[in-house]
Amino acid sequence: MLINVPETVVADALRGMAAAHPELTVDVEHRVVLRRDAPVAGRVALVSGGGSGHEPLHGGFVGPGMLAAACPGEVFTSPVPDQMVRAAAAVDSGAGVLFVVKNYTGDVLNFEMAAELAEDEGIQIATVLVNDDVAVTDSLYTAGRRGTGATLFVEKIAGAAAEEGAPLERVEAIARRVNERSRSFGVALSACTTPAKGGPTFDLPPGELELGIGIHGEPGRERRPMMTSGEIADFAVDAVLEDLRPSGPVLALVNGMGATPLLELYGFHAEVQRVLTERGVPVARALVGNYVTSLDMAGCSVTLCEADEEILRLWDAPVQTPALRWGR
């Protein structure tokens, strides 16, 4: 690992972000990444956060048209409420704050506590839970579906609505709609190495893969002998479509888990596109790259969002962040 010591990995990264991105305000001590121009008068502010190790999520999505602030926790560990309270106070213009929370017990609990504390300080808070991962059955017998790739869709699209001046309840409703219309499925070709553990988080012999993985180095639901890119695309897309059944065009995110070369990811995207065409699902917009990662895990995930006119318009709206940038 390219680190100093495990204990300083997150602080070191924030120092580096601060140096690389003068357009952001990075509070290294309190672990908050902010839009330089926050609070923006009359605008709802999106605050997200979660464990580190998923970069560019979330810090790389801070900027006009997307997040107002991000709160990075330790590697794979949700941030603490103090961070979200501080972020909310820094970005709230009076129009309220939307917490975008990936559905993990830790994130849910810490954001819940933060919301209570922030409301005590007079900040209006709404929360949207992202839970798009179809590999987990959403039932009483699990912690519920995990939040993965759809987080990017929710943050981009609700962020655009906030930038346009939509009120909190509207931004929240859009965020919720995007989440409800989004599903993901992920595959690992290798485990990842966390700084705290110093070795792979699970044992995956070459020549095998894990289907239905999350983004925290946990093993998936099932192990299989290696499949081709085309077979993986068939499996992942069908897993998503079984749950989503879109009736119109979709946004597609073909996401790398960190160590899969862009060359391979583009090849995989070609296969995803093929399967979607075979299933009669048109792709309105596609994004291919490492966006919601799991440190140095090799693998990929597919996220589809059933689009509508408003979702497409907000997706296309300008965004100016370190990791996503277009328009204007």
Next chain:
Amino acid sequence: MLINVPETVVADALRGMAAAHPELTVDVEHRVVLRRDAPVAGRVALVSGGGSGHEPLHGGFVGPGMLAAACPGEVFTSPVPDQMVRAAAAVDSGAGVLFVVKNYTGDVLNFEMAAELAEDEGIQIATVLVNDDVAVTDSLYTAGRRGTGATLFVEKIAGAAAEEGAPLERVEAIARRVNERSRSFGVALSACTTPAKGGPTFDLPPGELELGIGIHGEPGRERRPMMTSGEIADFAVDAVLEDLRPSGPVLALVNGMGATPLLELYGFHAEVQRVLTERGVPVARALVGNYVTSLDMAGCSVTLCEADEEILRLWDAPVQTPALRWGR
């Protein structure tokens, strides 16, 4: 690996690029990636290319303000002259074409042949060789310094000059100047896996690293026990500064080799920034990310370019490509 079969990796990736980037023209059969609006009247066109496996280089740098076309070869294998001739013919507006060539025997020879053939077709060709890697001594006893991270600087800055309407000799001179003022040094924490070989290109036990690596999975000049991020930054920056000795501010590229998490890369950037501050070298602009990669190699490289006013202005100029986007 996330592939179908080794033989189709490049074609598969180009199909994926075509699907993901409607703003580009991707000729999958002839392996050329083009600006959709090429040829642009009155503008010099930059054409680059090289082996695949370094994505987003070069295809991800095609677009307004940077490359007019890219020619991807097989993995780690330079493209063939037919590709560059076809690309040059497609993008030449009559103002001439600049070939941006990384200094590897294969690239040099194939681009040389292409230049002859293109000139036979009446296209004015100039060529700039990029050779920034200080790990290789530039002498009679080597193939000369390799082209690595500086390629991004040359393509961005000369691309901006071309976009502004500078004539061929001027674009060529700027490209040459950027190359002369740029130096790089790279470090591997793991080997990479090429589709053709199917396993790591060299054996690097965990707990050791290779100093002075290139971007083709070849081992470096020296193997050492693992160093901290700070120690690596000291070593790499000093190796670059020994050769470059900038008298003013620099552009800094802190580049991931593919499998190093962005989290670690930002942390490394903090250390690079620290060393540069200690050495009294101001950083005018910094770019941190996976830009000139070596498939799934873990590791990083540092490229510095001694800036001047024109270089800074052209660096800041608008660019609209899949991998680099700002301004406008």
Next chain:
Amino acid sequence: MSDMNESESGGALDVAFFTRWLTLAAAAVDREADRLTELDSAIGDADHGANLKRGFAAVRDVLEKEPPQTPGAVLVTAGRQLISTVGGASGPLYGTLLRRTGKGLGDSVTVSREQLAAALTEGVAAVGRLGGAHAGDKTMLDALGPAAGALGESFEAARDAAERGALATVPLQARKGRASYLGERSVGHQDPGATSSALLVAALAEAAA
């Protein structure tokens, strides 16, 4: 430790006792961090040891720098500190456990083991409400619940109950937390949170010894 200490302590668990408990807990977590992380890497995300190490180090710090005046305040302060430094699932859960237990102790300068047992039972219930988990879901509750029950009897009984509870998570299939994502693959592994809970209760018994 023994019945003698047990009877000696009577209603006299004071600030020093609670500080000793948490200091011993911090030491135990330090010592066992790698094991906790290893357990978490089998069915979670390989951070439980690091999380608690960070949290309890902060607890030790704050108790040293701003020593609270009552047993209840010790636990409330420690709970707040865990919430502010741990993150993850275990931060709010252990934080809530200590805060609620601390609140249950009120303002008394000394408390009895029985009072602590009652307060801990409330604390455990609060963890259950917060996380929505039940006994048998393969979480920290499977160690904490039995421990709170047995504490009415003795510190050692609590320690043994927690330890047994942690071991009993091995054959269970997780229904809460990250381990639940694994479905049946979570069977056969000991829950990291239940394991750390057993450590905390063991530290309590050690403090009383």
Next chain:
Amino acid sequence: MSDMNESESGGALDVAFFTRWLTLAAAAVDREADRLTELDSAIGDADHGANLKRGFAAVRDVLEKEPPQTPGAVLVTAGRQLISTVGGASGPLYGTLLRRTGKGLGDSVTVSREQLAAALTEGVAAVGRLGGAHAGDKTMLDALGPAAGALGESFEAARDAAERGALATVPLQARKGRASYLGERSVGHQDPGATSSALLVAALAEAAA
């Protein structure tokens, strides 16, 4: 093969012979591709086998689909095909080798071994000029140079010289191509290009047998 064939062939190496050579070369490259890639992975970028496999498969194809009419044309066509399909360093170098050798054979319908030897010597010189390498730089030239020299004597002598030349690259430090980046670490490995050259010359001897 033997002196008999040798003398039989006399000045009579025809299109069929050259086609046979390149077909045998393609088969040899197919067979040895993994070994070539393995050698290239030690001191290069692990693609030499794949590169030549792709190139010679294309050569085989084009010779089948559009059979040239003269020995010279066979080699020029094959060289062009290598340039258009191989890439890397070896594509232009082997392509130039065959094109120049082919041009040196002129329009004759049959050529002698001596004529081929002279043309090959020109071809090898062209490779030297294009790549700027000299004997002892640990490149394909270290097999091709000796082979061209020995071809004046016999096909077997050429084959043996190429083989010896390839083996002799092992102790050398590379001064051209990717292997030169390794400095002293390139010592102790056989050059992949010299190895493939030895295969091509062996195929030539086999075609003559």
